[in-house]
Amino acid sequence: METERELLDAIRGGERAAMRRLYDRYSGYAMAIGLRYVPNRDEMRDVLQDSFVKIITGISRFDYRGEGSLKSWVSRIVANRAIDYVKEHERLHFTEEMPDDVIAPEPDVGEVPPDVLDGMIGLLPANYRVVLNLFVFEQLSHREISQQLGISEQNSAMLFYRAKKMLQKMMTEYKNKQQRI
């Protein structure tokens, strides 16, 4: 299998087919990331198109740091473009309210199919969705999230907590329904 280094060199050498190989290799991965921010497939199409144009035209500035770094770079560009899209099209409200302290058992993630889980994340309010994605999948700290979104660290933690509880509630309802069938 072609390494990221080889693929990168081919693209930088002007090989058009190599761009298509980059797309074929990472578009499915990028689509899954983007859909967790922008659940509408039609809207996500625009996000993915803009992201790949940006990736290909900006690849000369990419700093290769070993196998896997190209994939990480692709994921960051797609996530950033998706966040920009959400900011442009959905209003992000970051309130300072404290979360309700509800103690409930955490449902097993393994019992919910991945596409259903993705669908549930897509149903979260935009601010919950963005913070959950940045914390869980981009693996940013609440300090980094607060800097990126211009909110307080406490606010980021609270939004993540609420997103998690809402997601768990959906999963529990899904699981209960499955058991009744």
Place this chain on the structure above:
Amino acid sequence: MDKWTQQLHDKLAEREVAPPDDLWADIEAALPTSAASNGDKPLAHSVSLRRWAVAASLALLVAGGGYLLWPSSTPELPTSASQRELSQAEPVEPIAPTESQPHREENHGDWLNDSSAAEIRVPVPVIRPSSPLMAQNSEAPVKDSLNEVIEPTSTELPASSVSELADNNTPIQQPSIEREINETIHQMEKEIASLSSTSHKDISVNLYASNGLSDMQRANGVRMADELAARYDFEKYLPHSTVRSRGAGPIYLYGYEERQKHHQPIAFGLSVSYPLSTKWLLSTGVTYTRLHSDFASIINGTSISQEQTLHYLGIPLNVQYRLFHLGGLNVYLSGGAEADYNIKARLESMGVTQHIDRDRWQFSIQGGVGLQYDILPQLGFYAEPGVKYYFDNGSRLHNFFKDKPTSFNLQVGLRLNIINNE
């Protein structure tokens, strides 16, 4: 990161979803221009042809309506055979062009200036060839014209007029002229009677409520992309056969569907009507419209619901044409356009309220028949059943306007006629 969060990450982090089939072609097409700009600039999106079509339609509507409604300063005379012959046989001194046209807004006699008033004035020269009204230029003073019109209510004709016509070898026989005159006078009396009941109503104010006549709802199955389905390990993730395949065709997620219900739009408003002539009225005002929609994503019977509420303020512009009236009942045709601005958009999901992106300007055209019953001369009750068409504004919000662009509606209201008794 706690254990649960880590599990979530592990389950979804490496997940892949098939991108749209033809996306690469679009990316490739966009590459040369964006590469030139070093990829820092966002891609330009082409302007939808539909927006231009809407703009063009509105421009045509306004221009066409303006052409039809613009009061003509030189109303065309009816071209009946007898008239043409008369005008050829008896050249009449034209009125001096220095006479100014009376201004439309001067007083309650303004209706005489419009085209329907011209219909009354025209036949008069048959009786009085020397009248200034016979002139090609019909810009006679309003009060004088009124006198001239009302005077010939007597059916007696000056003998000289008839003999003059006969002398000039006019092919019209005397009995037919008399019949024509009688008909003309009768028509004039009818017109004057009808005008007397309407000409004083300078402006009317309407308070109304409007509602659509049906809800809109639908449910869609959610299709799994073929590429994804090919890679999907059904046995591992869905041991209870929650996926069903329709032959070799597309695979739908079993028990996973999306439902949407768009409730009837509720609208009310205030409008002001201004009479352009005895038959034509122009009305505008302000309208409030509320759209409410329910969305549900159903995953194996578990429903996750969302409620969307959109509030619009609109400016309608309509023209009305009075067909006839009988006693206190008026029947008219109404048509026009409306521009609605979305002032507030809200989405409630699982008890959390979000302020979502507002809808774009919404343009619509409408037409209908109106019935108005005047309880008092100053106050009438009216009902307007009609059809409304909403243009696609290109936004991605799902609402009643998009799912049912053509809808029947009923507007009911009270109309306050402000009467000028001067």
